[in-house]
Amino acid sequence: MMAQMVLRRLGIGFIMLIVVSIIVFIGTSILPGDVAQIILGQSATPETLAALRAQLGTDQPLYIQYLSWLGNMMTGDLGISKAGGATIASLIGGRLGNTMMMAGIVSAIAIPLSVALGLWAAMHPGTWLDRIITFCTLSLISVPEFFIATILVLVLAVELHWLPSTAYLSGDETFWQLMKSLAMPLITLVIVVSAQMIRMTRAGILNVMSSPYIEMAILKGVPRRRIILRHAFFNAIGPIVNVIALNLAYLVSGVVIVETIFAYPGLAKLMIDGVQTRDLPLVQACAMIFSGTYVALILVADVASILSNPRLRQPK
Amino acid sequence: MAKEKLFEVKDLRISAYNDEKVEIPIVKGVTFDIHEGEVVALIGESGSGKTTISLAALAYTKPGLHFTGGEVLLRGKDVLTMAPLEQRALRGANVAYLAQSAAATFNPAITISEQVTESAVLHGVLSQKEATKRAEVLYHALELPDPSRIGYRYPHQVSGGQLQRLMAAMALCGKPDLMVLDEPTTALDVTTQIEVLKAFKKVIKEENAAAIYVTHDLAVVAQIADYIVVLYSGEIMEQGPVEQIINNPSHAYTKRLMDAVRPTPTAGMGVQVGDEHDRDVPAIEMEHLTAGYGGIVDGEPVATILRDVSVKVENGHVVGVIGESGCGKSTMARVMAGLLPQAKGHVRLEGKELEGSLNDRKLDQLQKVQFVFQMADTALNPKQVIGDIIGRPLEFYHGIKGKKKHAKVAEILKMVELPAEFASRYPMELSGGQKQRINMARSLAANPEVMLCDEVTSALDSIVGANVIKLLTALRDKTGVSFVFISHDLSTVGSFADEIVVLYAGRVVEQGPTDEVLSPPYHPYTRLLISSVPELRIGWLEDTMQKREMAVGIARGVEITKTGCPFFNRCPMAIEDTCDVKDVPIRELKDGHQIACHLTIDQLNESEVHAQQVLHGYEKIGIDKPLETG
Numbered sequence: 001m002m003a004q005m006v007l008r009r010l011g012i013g014f015i016m017l018i019v020v021s022i023i024v025f026i027g028t029s030i031l032p033g034d035v036a037q038i039i040l041g042q043s044a045t046p047e048t049l050a051a052l053r054a055q056l057g058t059d060q061p062l063y064i065q066y067l068s069w070l071g072n073m074m075t076g077d078l079g080i081s082k083a084g085g086a087t088i089a090s091l092i093g094g095r096l097g098n099t100m101m102m103a104g105i106v107s108a109i110a111i112p113l114s115v116a117l118g119l120w121a122a123m124h125p126g127t128w129l130d131r132i133i134t135f136c137t138l139s140l141i142s143v144p145e146f147f148i149a150t151i152l153v154l155v156l157a158v159e160l161h162w163l164p165s166t167a168y169l170s171g172d173e174t175f176w177q178l179m180k181s182l183a184m185p186l187i188t189l190v191i192v193v194s195a196q197m198i199r200m201t202r203a204g205i206l207n208v209m210s211s212p213y214i215e216m217a218i219l220k221g222v223p224r225r226r227i228i229l230r231h232a233f234f235n236a237i238g239p240i241v242n243v244i245a246l247n248l249a250y251l252v253s254g255v256v257i258v259e260t261i262f263a264y265p266g267l268a269k270l271m272i273d274g275v276q277t278r279d280l281p282l283v284q285a286c287a288m289i290f291s292g293t294y295v296a297l298i299l300v301a302d303v304a305s306i307l308s309n310p311r312l313r314q315p316k
Numbered sequence: 317m318a319k320e321k322l323f324e325v326k327d328l329r330i331s332a333y334n335d336e337k338v339e340i341p342i343v344k345g346v347t348f349d350i351h352e353g354e355v356v357a358l359i360g361e362s363g364s365g366k367t368t369i370s371l372a373a374l375a376y377t378k379p380g381l382h383f384t385g386g387e388v389l390l391r392g393k394d395v396l397t398m399a400p401l402e403q404r405a406l407r408g409a410n411v412a413y414l415a416q417s418a419a420a421t422f423n424p425a426i427t428i429s430e431q432v433t434e435s436a437v438l439h440g441v442l443s444q445k446e447a448t449k450r451a452e453v454l455y456h457a458l459e460l461p462d463p464s465r466i467g468y469r470y471p472h473q474v475s476g477g478q479l480q481r482l483m484a485a486m487a488l489c490g491k492p493d494l495m496v497l498d499e500p501t502t503a504l505d506v507t508t509q510i511e512v513l514k515a516f517k518k519v520i521k522e523e524n525a526a527a528i529y530v531t532h533d534l535a536v537v538a539q540i541a542d543y544i545v546v547l548y549s550g551e552i553m554e555q556g557p558v559e560q561i562i563n564n565p566s567h568a569y570t571k572r573l574m575d576a577v578r579p580t581p582t583a584g585m586g587v588q589v590g591d592e593h594d595r596d597v598p599a600i601e602m603e604h605l606t607a608g609y610g611g612i613v614d615g616e617p618v619a620t621i622l623r624d625v626s627v628k629v630e631n632g633h634v635v636g637v638i639g640e641s642g643c644g645k646s647t648m649a650r651v652m653a654g655l656l657p658q659a660k661g662h663v664r665l666e667g668k669e670l671e672g673s674l675n676d677r678k679l680d681q682l683q684k685v686q687f688v689f690q691m692a693d694t695a696l697n698p699k700q701v702i703g704d705i706i707g708r709p710l711e712f713y714h715g716i717k718g719k720k721k722h723a724k725v726a727e728i729l730k731m732v733e734l735p736a737e738f739a740s741r742y743p744m745e746l747s748g749g750q751k752q753r754i755n756m757a758r759s760l761a762a763n764p765e766v767m768l769c770d771e772v773t774s775a776l777d778s779i780v781g782a783n784v785i786k787l788l789t790a791l792r793d794k795t796g797v798s799f800v801f802i803s804h805d806l807s808t809v810g811s812f813a814d815e816i817v818v819l820y821a822g823r824v825v826e827q828g829p830t831d832e833v834l835s836p837p838y839h840p841y842t843r844l845l846i847s848s849v850p851e852l853r854i855g856w857l858e859d860t861m862q863k864r865e866m867a868v869g870i871a872r873g874v875e876i877t878k879t880g881c882p883f884f885n886r887c888p889m890a891i892e893d894t895c896d897v898k899d900v901p902i903r904e905l906k907d908g909h910q911i912a913c914h915l916t917i918d919q920l921n922e923s924e925v926h927a928q929q930v931l932h933g934y935e936k937i938g939i940d941k942p943l944e945t946g
Contacts, residue, residue: 212420222435223438231426235423314473
């Protein structure tokens with residue numbers, strides 16, 4: 001039953017990825033412009049254009065192109081950049097590492113922080129600190145991330161000179177230097193993703209707190225701490241895990257603005273560069289990585305909610 | 317009684333404050349005592365303050381309420397003035413609470429055993445090991461199946477009646493001085509209620525626990541309480557020992573409560589309709605109908621709820637559908653209404669075939685079959701005024717608009733005995749009984765041929781419920797509408813239905829005119845249902861438990877079977893290798909009375925005579941041993 005449910009979710013995830021791949025492929029194919037034309041530029045003759053198209057495979061019908069692209073992608077061959085000639089795998093490799101490092105550090109800080117603050121706020125609803133937390137998170141959700149980033153640069157880099165204003169990596173920094181150059185984007189992202197997670201944790205717990213079984217726990221003389229941690233938390237895990245998953249996905253794919261502001265060499269920025277140079281294979285590969293991340297994280301969240309719910313975990 | 321005073325309530329006052337900070341007294345100076353080992357019943361309608369008073373024993377009020385005066389003393393110490401930490405130590409250790417709905421009060425994410433032992437361990441009454449052991453002893457005493465392993469399960473994995481008893485174990489685990497039981501059997505089927513009552517009574521006696529028992533049901537109180545406090549609107553009307561109140565009530569309100577006690581269902585209890593209506597074509601009928609949920613595999617739904625059901629509703633008649641929860645009563649109404657397409661069989665409206673799905677039915681067919689849902693609270697849109705709620709079907713089915721609509725709404729409100737001014741009110745401003753009337757008025761507005769009433773009185777107090785039944789009867793006489801009245805309460809159904817259909821595990825086990833169904837010969841299941849309705853008589857519970865059908869029928873759960881008789885495992889007269897495997901023959905009696913049973917009518921009659929003799933004999937000699945099961 002349980003395994004069945006997980007398998008079904010996996011199946012749905014796979015189908016989603018296929019659908020996404022079709023959309024990505026068609027989407028990038030109907031963009032105006034011919035790669036052969038771009039590569040050859042002014043010197044193109046009809047003959048050289050045709051020869052290059054044959055070499056790139058762009059003279060084939062669309063579905064053949066799609067199938068060969070999909071087949072290559074599945075065997076790990078992401079293709080060759082159409083602008084520059086390097087393999088896409090090599091382009092992406094380093095950037096993916098950078099993105100994952102950033103996402104990893106941010107979530108390692110933000111998730112425990114948010115859940116703890118959310119729980120704390122739920123334990124003391126209506127107190128001053130709860131109100132401050134609620135006010136701050138609401139303000140931070142409403143403010144765009146570039147604004148937060150800009151303010152941080154203004155204060156920490158321009159005024160106080162504590163931190164560098166860019167996070168460009170040369171590759172041979174010491175650990176300390178690395179942390180220093182990462183600090184600004186890290187702080188920005190932690191603020192952005194925590195606000196939402198804190199609110200969701202607080203709301204999820206308080207929602208459960210109005211259940212009759214919580215009143216029963218009060219009438220059994222269970223301390224409030226234990227009521228929240230043992231009685232309420234497990235029943236609120238579903239929504240909390242889902243909002244965490246969405247925020248993690250955002251950290252991988254949606255941070256292009258933050259990467260741009262701090263000139264951080266991440267994957268999202270690579271994709272934007274790919275769009276600017278009409279490097280379609282690169283854009284397609286990035287898009288697939290992003291969708292894959294989304295699907296995988298949502299899947300993990302789903303399984304986690306199933307595991308936290310005995311009615312689904314252990315049916316009659 | 318030389319017993320020591322355990323608990324005293326002295327001039328207790330509790331109030332709410334409305335938006336303008338005006339005090340609204342809820343409990344207005346209540347005083348009573350409880351001695352060691354005594355069960356005191358707080359009895360009254362909803363709104364009488366009985367739950368509020370009982371929660372005061374735990375120094376707790378529902379949000380929005382405040383203690384404004386008086387004392388609540390446990391062993392001489394006022395619990396209301398204790399520090400919060402002391403109050404917390406009191407709850408669960410000294411005073412334990414048992415709520416109405418165990419299904420809602422057990423945490424779905426924690427195992428039963430952890431919840432049962434939690435309080436005792438937290439308060440340091442017992443170690444985890446001792447508590448687990450004690451829980452097992454209690455499961456045993458409460459006659460729960462598989463006492464050594466049931467604790468490892470989650471709440472959704474046991475039945476409602478079992479969960480209710482598990483809650484008693486939860487309350488008793490910490491060896492409290494006082495238990496507060498808040499309507500612990502009200503939400504249960506009669507057969508489950510009796511099993512839970514029996515277990516409670518036994519365990520209260522064994523543990524020598526004192527208890528506050530909150531209920532609106534005098535018949536239940538007569539079985540379990542030593543002392544009764546009758547409440548009305550936050551004041552005590554009368555109090556005294558159970559014998560005095562039951563046999564010799566002095567206050568008019570107590571007498572009114574006693575009148576509202578459901579009578580034992582017997583033939584001739586209701587008003588019967590004449591044959592003035594056309595009986596040729598039934599208003600609605602089901603023929604060999606099978607329905608359920610999930611996809612259809614091999615011509616059957618994955619979860620089959622109704623199996624081979626044939627039921628006729630004559631024009632202008634009330635057909636009562638009765639059975640325990642989960643037996644398929646609501647599913648039957650849903651199929652008739654087109655909410656659930658059947659897998660097999662036919663539904664006919666006035667002789668014409670009805671499509672299974674709502675979407676395929678014609679507008680006039682939709683108009684003729686109307687549903688009245690159980691919970692008026694959830695069925696009425698809280699953002700619409702009553703006029704719009706009732707006006708909608710008028711406009712939708714009959715195109716009545718503007719002034720005419722207003723006039724018609726007023727007319728319909730009058731039919732359900734509510735003033736026309738209600739049209740401009742919101743559902744929230746109405747009482748429970750009034751909301752249920754609006755719920756029915758909305759169906760009436762469509763001018764239907766058939767009204768499907770699903771447990772419409774179950775959530776109401778006995779007095780309010782009785783008024784709704786009166787209204788239904790009047791409506792039937794005035795409009796000639798046919799009713800399908802679904803209920804788990806045999807007395808209510810018996811009091812006004814023309815025919816009764818008894819459903820068990822999705823099959824019709826008996827049906828026919830009310831008088832025939834409620835007089836012998838009975839189907840063994842009908843017999844069990846009738847015997848399980850509590851009587852307003854001290855000692856009824858003990859007498860009933862001696863009956864043969866109880867010994868077999870009460871302890872076991874419903875099993876949905878494909879072959880043979882579904883009641884096989886709970887039937888005192890079951891024949892091995894016949895009842896469990898062979899198709900059940902339908903015995904035809906007079907006036908369309910049918911009993912689905914392997915036993916012949918003669919055998920059923922004989923067993924009835926035998927049972928009466930045995931019971932009578934026991935009463936005479938006064939033996940209190942239960943009868944051996946056959």
